[in-house]
Amino acid sequence: MSVQDNGSTAVADDATSSGVTKRLLIDGELVTTERTFASYNPATGDVVGHAPDAGVEEAEAAIKAARRAFDTTTWSTDAEFRATCLDQLYQALRDNAEELRELTIAEVGAPRILTHGNQLDAPIEIVKYYAELLRKTSFTEELGEVEFRGQPHRRWVEKEAAGVVAAIVAYNYPTQLAMAKLPAALAAGCTVVLKGAPDTPLVTQALAEIIANHTDIPAGVVNILSSSQIAPGELMTTHPDVDVVTFTGSTPVGKKIMAAAADSLKRVFLELGGKSALIVLDDADVATAAQFAAFSICSHAGQGCALTTRLLVPRAKHDEIVAHVAGVMQHVPFGDPSDPKIYMGPVISEKQREKIDAMVKRAVDEGATLVTGGEKVDPGWFYKPTLLANVDPDSEIAQEEVFGPVLAVIPFDDDDHAVEIANNSKYGLSGGVLSADDERGIAIGRRIRTGTFSVNGGNYFSPDVPFGGYKQSGIGREMGAAGLAEFQQLKAFSVVVK
Known part of the structure; x- marks a missing residue:
C-alpha cells in the first residue's frame, strides 16, 4: 500500500478484467498498462473495477503528446474549432450521463440525489458555459x-x-473538479494532461473514452492518466514541458507542488482546503439555521472543501441551537448511496474514516462535548453525522480540515467576535451567514476573508461564478471568466502608425 499525492491510498495489482475496466488516453489512443490497481465501493468495500496504473513512462508520453499538439497544430489559434469540440464534449457527456451516474454512485459513494447536482449534472453544464464564453470572447484588446x-x-x-x-x-467530486479545469483550459487553447485521484480513477478515466470516441479533439490535446504511484504526479508538476499546473487537493500537498513548480517558475493554480464558518446571528431563525447547518455538513459525508464545518452561534443561544442541530442530524438519512431517498453516503476509505474518528476523539479529550454521532457504521466506510459543542476556536477540530460529517459549534459574544473567530483560520475558502436582515448579513460577509460567501442560503456555485480561496485555501480561481484567464498569457504589441 502506498500513500498517494492527494493523501489517499490504493493497491496495485496484476491486470484483471473483473469489474469495470478503463484505459488511459495518450496521444489520441486508448491504451492499457501491464499493471492495474483496484478501485473500491466505499459503501460496501467491494471492488468496483480496476484502473490502469500509469508510471513515469506513460506520464512522459502524455506530456510529450500535449507539447507536440500545442506546438505543431492549430489548436491554440483556432477558437471556432475549439468551441465545436467543446459542443461535442458537452453532448457526449449528456449522452453518457446515466453510465457516469451509476459509476459515480458506486466508486465515489455519492448519493444518487447529489449526482443530479454538483457531482455530475451541474459540472456537465460547465462545458456548455465555456463553449458559449469562447464564442463571445475577444482575444484582442485595443489600447x-x-x-x-x-x-x-x-x-x-x-x-x-x-x-x-x-x-x-x-x-471527492471527480467530475466536477475535472470539468472546472479541462473545459477552461481547452477554451483558452491549451493542451492538457489530466490525472485522476487514485481513490476514484474510473470516473475520470471514463472521460477518456468519451473524448476519444465522441469528439474531434485532436490527438495529444487531451491526455488522461490514472495511477496509484506518486512519481507520475511529481513528473507532471516538475516537467520542463509543462507550463501550468492546476491542482485540487490538500493544502500540504499544494505547498509541495508550489515548491516543486518554483524551480521552472510554472504558473500554478491551487484549489486547496477549507475550514469554513457558518455564522448564525442573533436574529436568525433557529430552526432554519439548524436545518441549514446539519444538511450542509452531511452533504457527501462532509467531503467538500467549501462546506461550512464550523458553526458559530450566539453564546446565549448555544444550547438551544445545539439541541436543534442534533435533532436534525440524528434524522439525516444515510446509507446505500444508490437509494434515491438517501442524503448521506460513506466516506471514501477506511483510512479516511480512521482519521475522522481519531480527530473526534481528540476533540473530546480537549474539552469539546460530543452531542451526537462519533460512531463508525459497517459494512462500508460510514461515519455517523457528528456534532461537537462548546468547541475552543483554537483547538485542532476548529482549525484543521476533517473531511467528514463533523460539525464544530463555537459560541461568540457579538458580531465583531463572530468575525474574529471566522477569520481565525489559515484557510479562507468559503463561509456563510444567517440573519433576518440581508444587509446585516452582507455586511458581515464583506468582513470575512474568503473567496466565496453565502448570505441566507444563497447559492454561489455556478459555471459563471469564479471559485477559489484566500490564504492557504489556494491561489487563483476556476470557473467563470476568471477561470479562462488562468490558462491565458497576455502579450502586449505596439506598432508605429505610418
Whole structure:
C-alpha cells in the first residue's frame, strides 16, 4: 500500500478484467498498462473495477503528446474549432450521463440525489458555459494610440494560450473538479494532461473514452492518466514541458507542488482546503439555521472543501441551537448511496474514516462535548453525522480540515467576535451567514476573508461564478471568466502608425 499525492491510498495489482475496466488516453489512443490497481465501493468495500496504473513512462508520453499538439497544430489559434469540440464534449457527456451516474454512485459513494447536482449534472453544464464564453470572447484588446518621439504608436494586447497544462484532481467530486479545469483550459487553447485521484480513477478515466470516441479533439490535446504511484504526479508538476499546473487537493500537498513548480517558475493554480464558518446571528431563525447547518455538513459525508464545518452561534443561544442541530442530524438519512431517498453516503476509505474518528476523539479529550454521532457504521466506510459543542476556536477540530460529517459549534459574544473567530483560520475558502436582515448579513460577509460567501442560503456555485480561496485555501480561481484567464498569457504589441 502506498500513500498517494492527494493523501489517499490504493493497491496495485496484476491486470484483471473483473469489474469495470478503463484505459488511459495518450496521444489520441486508448491504451492499457501491464499493471492495474483496484478501485473500491466505499459503501460496501467491494471492488468496483480496476484502473490502469500509469508510471513515469506513460506520464512522459502524455506530456510529450500535449507539447507536440500545442506546438505543431492549430489548436491554440483556432477558437471556432475549439468551441465545436467543446459542443461535442458537452453532448457526449449528456449522452453518457446515466453510465457516469451509476459509476459515480458506486466508486465515489455519492448519493444518487447529489449526482443530479454538483457531482455530475451541474459540472456537465460547465462545458456548455465555456463553449458559449469562447464564442463571445475577444482575444484582442485595443489600447489606443500614443505619441512617442514624434510618432503615433498603436498598442494592443492579445490573449494567448498558456501552453501545456498538468491538471490533478481529488477524489471527492471527480467530475466536477475535472470539468472546472479541462473545459477552461481547452477554451483558452491549451493542451492538457489530466490525472485522476487514485481513490476514484474510473470516473475520470471514463472521460477518456468519451473524448476519444465522441469528439474531434485532436490527438495529444487531451491526455488522461490514472495511477496509484506518486512519481507520475511529481513528473507532471516538475516537467520542463509543462507550463501550468492546476491542482485540487490538500493544502500540504499544494505547498509541495508550489515548491516543486518554483524551480521552472510554472504558473500554478491551487484549489486547496477549507475550514469554513457558518455564522448564525442573533436574529436568525433557529430552526432554519439548524436545518441549514446539519444538511450542509452531511452533504457527501462532509467531503467538500467549501462546506461550512464550523458553526458559530450566539453564546446565549448555544444550547438551544445545539439541541436543534442534533435533532436534525440524528434524522439525516444515510446509507446505500444508490437509494434515491438517501442524503448521506460513506466516506471514501477506511483510512479516511480512521482519521475522522481519531480527530473526534481528540476533540473530546480537549474539552469539546460530543452531542451526537462519533460512531463508525459497517459494512462500508460510514461515519455517523457528528456534532461537537462548546468547541475552543483554537483547538485542532476548529482549525484543521476533517473531511467528514463533523460539525464544530463555537459560541461568540457579538458580531465583531463572530468575525474574529471566522477569520481565525489559515484557510479562507468559503463561509456563510444567517440573519433576518440581508444587509446585516452582507455586511458581515464583506468582513470575512474568503473567496466565496453565502448570505441566507444563497447559492454561489455556478459555471459563471469564479471559485477559489484566500490564504492557504489556494491561489487563483476556476470557473467563470476568471477561470479562462488562468490558462491565458497576455502579450502586449505596439506598432508605429505610418
